[in-house]
Amino acid sequence: MDSTQLALVALSVGAMIGGGIAGLVFIALRARDRARVDSSLELPDGASDVLQGMDEVAVVVDASGHIVAASAPAELFGMVVGTPLPEDDLRLLVRSARHTGLPESSTLRLRRGVELRLVTARVSVITPRLSLIVIRDITEHERVEEMRRDFLSNTSHELKTPVGAITLLAEAIDSAADDPAQVRNFAGRLSAEAARLGQLTSRIMNLSRLQSADDLTELRDVSVDEVVAAAIESQSIAADAAGIAIVRGGARGAYVRGDVQVLTEAVGNLVANAVAYSPRGAQVGVGVRADAAVVEIAVTDRGIGIPEEEQNRIFERFYRADQARSRRTGGTGLGLSIVKHAIQRHGGEVELWSRPGRGSTFTVRLSAIPAPPMAEHAGRRKKPKKPKKKAGAAAPAKGETP
Secondary structure (H helix, E strand, O other): OOHHHHHHHHHHHHHHHHHHHHHHHHHHHHHHHHHHOOOOOOOOOHHHHHHHOOOOEEEEEEOOEEHHHHOHHHHOOOOOOOEOOOOHHHHHHHHHHHHHOOEEEEEEEEEEEOEEEEEEEEEEOOOHHHHEEEEEOOHHHHHHHHHHHHHHHHHHHHHHHHHHHHHHHHHHHOOOOOOOOHHHHHHHHHHHHHHHHHHHHHHHHHHHHOOOOOOOOOEEEEEHHHHEEEEEEEHOOOOOHOOOOOEEEEEEOEEEEEEEEHHHHHHHHHHHHHHHOOOOEEEEEEEEEEEEOOOEHHHHHHHOOOOOHHHHOOOOOOOOOHHHHHHHHHOOOOOHHHHHHHHHHOOOOEEEEOOOEEEEEEEEEEEEEEOOOOOHHHHHOOOOOOOOOOOOOOOOOOOOOO
């Protein structure tokens, strides 16, 4: 083998050895980079900016469950950078996602301050050491959905009662066709059930309208005196039948901004509630207090009162504190719910004070407005002019009425 061939062989061997060494170096560098990535706690580029711009709760945690980055709302749930995840359920969800390598979701109850909130949590692995948790609070959504389901269920149940009674009474009238006294009796009861059904339907529609997103359309400057007078007048027949006197007192001349029909119905419902739960011969008081900022309308009775454990439910739809009395009086259980939503739509609030055996006071608070310029003259009437005596007319004799 001549020198040229030896040189070529040596060059080939050198190239192979060099290539092998270069390959080993490349593999070592790749392994080092992979190990660095696997052990790195650095966030991917732009991740911190994304977290800071999120309105939802989002945190990045390492393999041990410690928080390395968080969005601003995360602090509400006690999730602060440098601390471990506060909930065991979240840690289990992170472990499951790291084990499968796939996103994991779950519905959990997490504590926000002292309150438990219903949330959906989704965990995604973003690096071998880091996982992203996005939490969405669905408490209010579930509460609204539950209210909708309860409303539909309660409404269908409440409608079945008068509809069933009307059906039975109609059959009873048909079977008693030869007995005029029974026909009149059943016809009267049929009319009462039909009126109850109409009242229930009307109140359901009113409540749905108040709970809708539509704005009140008939807004104007409303005289509180007008509202109170109309509310008392609407319940005067029921009060007289129950032997109950409705007494009005307090300030006069107050004004609020609102829908006069809605406000009148709200106050009328409070008066009707007071009449229904008062004993015969009692008084129901309607008082008004006003200053430059607030108008208060208080409706007070000396009835059976409401136990403290039931007071936080009294404004719920179809809730009745006294089921037996409600059946006797034909109550729908919607009156106070309508009151609450009507006053809230006007930016006000309703408060309840009650003691069993001592009675109840419902107080409506609304923002006051100055009286319109012409309001102070609205109630004044011009005195009629005395007719001039005609010439030659005789004066009335003593004792006669002119």
